[in-house]
Amino acid sequence: MNIEQQxxxxxxxxxxxxxxxxxxxxxxxxxxxSTFINGLGLGVATLITLVLSNTFVSIIRHWTRPEVRIxxxxxxxxxxxxxxxxxxxxxxxxxxxxxxxxxxxxVTNCSILARAESFASRNPVLDSALDGFMMGMGFLxxxxxxxxxxxxxxxxxxxxxxxxxxxxxxxxxxxSLGDDYPGFxxxxxxxxxxIGLGLLIAGKNxxxxxxxxxxILVSAPTRPAEAPASS
Amino acid sequence: xxxxxxxxxxxLLLMLFATIGAALVGFIxxxxxxxxxxxxxxxLLNQLNNIVPxxxxxxxxxxxxxxxAPDPLLxxxxxxxxxxxxxxxxxIAVIFPAIAPNGYNGSIHLLVGIYRDGTVAGVRVIRHRETxxxxxxxxxxxxxxxxxxxxxxxxxxxxxxxxxxxDGGQFDQFTGATITPxxxxxxxxxxxxxxxxxxxxxxxxxxxxxxxxxxxDVDAKDSHEEQKDAGSSSNTDESGS
Numbered sequence: 001m002n003i004e005q006q007x008x009x010x011x012x013x014x015x016x017x018x019x020x021x022x023x024x025x026x027x028x029x030x031x032x033x034s035t036f037i038n039g040l041g042l043g044v045a046t047l048i049t050l051v052l053s054n055t056f057v058s059i060i061r062h063w064t065r066p067e068v069r070i071x072x073x074x075x076x077x078x079x080x081x082x083x084x085x086x087x088x089x090x091x092x093x094x095x096x097x098x099x100x101x102x103x104x105x106x107v108t109n110c111s112i113l114a115r116a117e118s119f120a121s122r123n124p125v126l127d128s129a130l131d132g133f134m135m136g137m138g139f140l141x142x143x144x145x146x147x148x149x150x151x152x153x154x155x156x157x158x159x160x161x162x163x164x165x166x167x168x169x170x171x172x173x174x175x176s177l178g179d180d181y182p183g184f185x186x187x188x189x190x191x192x193x194x195i196g197l198g199l200l201i202a203g204k205n206x207x208x209x210x211x212x213x214x215x216i217l218v219s220a221p222t223r224p225a226e227a228p229a230s231s
Numbered sequence: 232x233x234x235x236x237x238x239x240x241x242x243l244l245l246m247l248f249a250t251i252g253a254a255l256v257g258f259i260x261x262x263x264x265x266x267x268x269x270x271x272x273x274x275l276l277n278q279l280n281n282i283v284p285x286x287x288x289x290x291x292x293x294x295x296x297x298x299x300a301p302d303p304l305l306x307x308x309x310x311x312x313x314x315x316x317x318x319x320x321x322x323i324a325v326i327f328p329a330i331a332p333n334g335y336n337g338s339i340h341l342l343v344g345i346y347r348d349g350t351v352a353g354v355r356v357i358r359h360r361e362t363x364x365x366x367x368x369x370x371x372x373x374x375x376x377x378x379x380x381x382x383x384x385x386x387x388x389x390x391x392x393x394x395x396x397x398d399g400g401q402f403d404q405f406t407g408a409t410i411t412p413x414x415x416x417x418x419x420x421x422x423x424x425x426x427x428x429x430x431x432x433x434x435x436x437x438x439x440x441x442x443x444x445x446x447x448d449v450d451a452k453d454s455h456e457e458q459k460d461a462g463s464s465s466n467t468d469e470s471g472s
Contacts, residue, residue, distance in 0.1 A: 086260055
């Protein structure tokens with residue numbers, strides 16, 4: 001794996017994370033993350049969309065014309081999302097009922113168009129697919145982290161409704177904090193989503209600050225070599 | 232000339248991609264259509280079976296649907312599908328939708344099942360936007376509150392008791408949410424009034440159904456008048472309380 005691909009991976013998961021740094025796609029992020037499984041469902045759908053749209057955009061990048069490239073990207077993204085929506089409706093019906101409007105709304109998740117325009121239309125197919133996967137993964141991780149947090153604090157369970165995604169046997173995945181947990185309503189309501197996301201962003205920033213201090217103190221000489229990768 | 236050529240190629244390019252996109256979506260639609268239809272029917276059937284257990288009837292419930300005209304007692308503004316559960320040709324129960332317009336956050340859509348004798352078979356919430364954690368206890372998956380309607384009827388409890396406890400009635404409210412259960416109780420009561428007024432149409436048996444197409448209109452007129460009566464009586468009920 002060359003240095004460029006390492007950069008792509010690091011960018012997607014951390015440095016340029018869609019949800020925590022670019023702050024894109026917040027509407028579905030805030031709306032569906034009331035449980036872990038909801039977050040996972042939307043995360044996987046977004047991830048697949050990103051990989052496919054980046055791949056296609058990269059394949060056709062030499063054939064488009066600058067004047068119509070944005071409409072063409074949107075056409076590609078919309079077709080892919082509609083296909084995913086129909087597939088989910090057919091094979092994950094109950095989960096689809098819960099996620100509802102937020103699946104078609106993936107089309108309007110600006111992170112997808114942003115990756116098509118700023119990365120996939122300028123890079124080879126494999127790198128673009130990897131970029132889509134890693135950006136999607138970064139988004140998915142934030143979704144399940146936030147969903148898990150809100151679910152545990154709000155209703156005292158984790159992985160509830162897992163059967164919607166993994167079949168009837170998965171009901172056993174559900175963990176509970178005990179039946180007498182009173183629940184903490186605000187975590188499930190919309191304010192909980194904003195507060196949770198704020199805490200996640202703050203957490204990421206403080207980790208970064210801590211790390212950069214450490215790098216300067218402990219291994220100052222290696223800093224210049226790393227610099228191009230992180231910029 | 233050059234500009235013309237450029238515009239044409241650009242337009243053709245866009246058209247090409249639109250065609251490819253449409254073809255992809257069409258292809259997937261074609262392959263998922265059957266499954267999606269089946270899912271929707273299965274989901275509906277599951278819901279109906281929650282209200283009237285599958286062992287109680289022997290007809291194809293989903294095939295035995297008919298349209299109910301809009302009615303203020305049901306809260307409906309357009310025709311809506313209802314279902315008859317039959318055993319050996321006799322209607323044992325009818326399941327129809329009702330809308331409670333005055334939930335805490337918009338209307339609450341219900342499915343109400345009523346047995347031939349006028350007792351409630353069951354009630355389920357299909358769609359609502361009540362507060363999660365407070366009003367959403369009307370969902371069967373959140374609490375068993377909604378199951379307490381089973382076995383109730385117009386006389387049991389008496390009309391004045393068809394209210395939440397805070398209003399002097401028989402039904403529990405939730406901690407922190409009175410408006411939601413109040414709306415549901417009132418809607419179920421109205422559905423019972425509607426059933427009482429339209430019994431003839433709702434309970435039509437298979438035997439009657441075949442020969443009596445002409446009677447249908449007469450029935451409808453009759454019931455319309457009865458229904459008016461029922462409506463006004465329920466109104467006086469309200470103001471008396």
